[in-house]
Amino acid sequence: MILNRLKYGGTCHIPAIPHSAALAVQGLSFRYPGTVADTLEAVNLTVTPGERVALVGPNGAGKSTLLKLILGLEQHTRGTISVYGNPAHTCLHRVSIVPQRSSVDWRFPVTVRQVVTMGRYVHLGWFKRPSSEDRDRVQHSMEMMEITDLADRQVGELSGGQQQRVMLARTLAHNADLMLMDEPLNHVDISTQELIFHTLERLTGEGKAAVVSTHDLGILTMHFSRAVFLDHRVIADGPVQEVLTPETIAAAYGFKFHRDYPSAAVEHDASRYPGAAHD
């Protein structure tokens, strides 16, 4: 058992089941040990290959928890999670994460190239060093995110936007089929945002799937076709225009929606600045 826990990386021999969902979450409930309320209650979510899904909801709604469960950072007891037809964690090559900024130790002395190379580790495992093919892939990923000139810099010295490009380059090097991103737009400049979305659009166009959590509702209408509103449960799931109604936003963020605004202004305000409809 200990040997099993020690093992990682190498080649994945388990094929994806044809025509299966990239991600299928069924009846998933989860409660952190020592707490009294479920963080996730009976969550159902299906993501097909090629889809870009925005996972929205207030802070503490369970967005990060859902991503952690898909990755295996937390263990669930109720419900099932499958990735390309197999139970989650059977093939780690297929899932990558751009974690929340706060879970990364940015001060740790690693260079941009070293971080992007970490995306190849899952294909290597113990003892193996990156081959020339791995290094080419790393180089190519850095080129795509326009960070080759930063390759030898320490990641802690970069701006928030540059750091996020490094993380996305690592995901590209990983070459996963299901990409998870936890609040990738925090502290990110507009041009990096555009680059991230452009890259995501291209990759999903090639058949990969992406689930991006965000509390920034403004970007949704522009870059996602589908949104899932999560507040412990799935409150709404569908095309962005249907999901982002003032009512769902009000329900998710826990305030009452007032009708005494001119309706056009409300729609604008509510979708861009959820707090603005408060009073």
Next chain:
Amino acid sequence: MIEWLLEPLSFAFVVRGLIAGLLAALACATLSAFVVWRGMAFVGDAMAHAILPGIVVAYALGISLFVGALGAAILAVAGIGLFSRRGQLREDTAIGVIFAGFFALGIFLMSRMVSYQDLSHILFGNILGVAQGDLTAMSIVVAIVLFGVATGFKELLVTSFDPAHAVAIGLSPDLLRYGLLMLLALTTVVAIQTVGVVLVLALLVTPGAAASLLSRHMGRIMAISVAFSVAATLVGFYASYYWNVASGSAIVLTLTVFFLMAWIVNHLSGRASYVS
């Protein structure tokens, strides 16, 4: 000058001392960069103190000090893991409790079983009292530490930098942390011979801290750490031989001077300052 340098080396026990010191410097400096950047200074210090009862018991029974020290180190790591599991206690609290308890037990046993002379050697190190058997054991331990770091280098990098990604690719950050703690324990056992329980921490922290002021690249930090440690050990060795001062104090003082020089260089060159 050459004669002055070579004279000590005509005695076998002195050569053994020098080799032991260099081995300890090598192992400590290799781990030092991780100790500094993963914030393990406290646990390193705790480890050094927690192995005291093991050493005392081994000494009194006449068995290898390594076996005793290693036994105590494994018990301490297991205890820290047990008490801080599932967040019942914060880890530094668990470390504090274990550290103080083990050290007190060591002093208790020492006051019953060991003479004052031996006590000072354990606490402050005795570079000129290394037996041939010790040297063999130390070489094996240092080889294990170097092999461990070389094997797990990229895994240690990823778990230190981004534990979420580490888990996503199937690595267990906990397992790697315990592995690193065990390497730390082994290293501490080696270093106690030359610098003693009280000053082991300096060998684990100061070289990495000084090197971090001069470079931002993990590989270079480790290389500079090793260079500093080896140089400091040589200085300490000759000081100990010619002026009859405690070897540990001379080594650590030299390292501290290196650190101050690195700090000045860092300051003058206006690099982004290092804050722990």
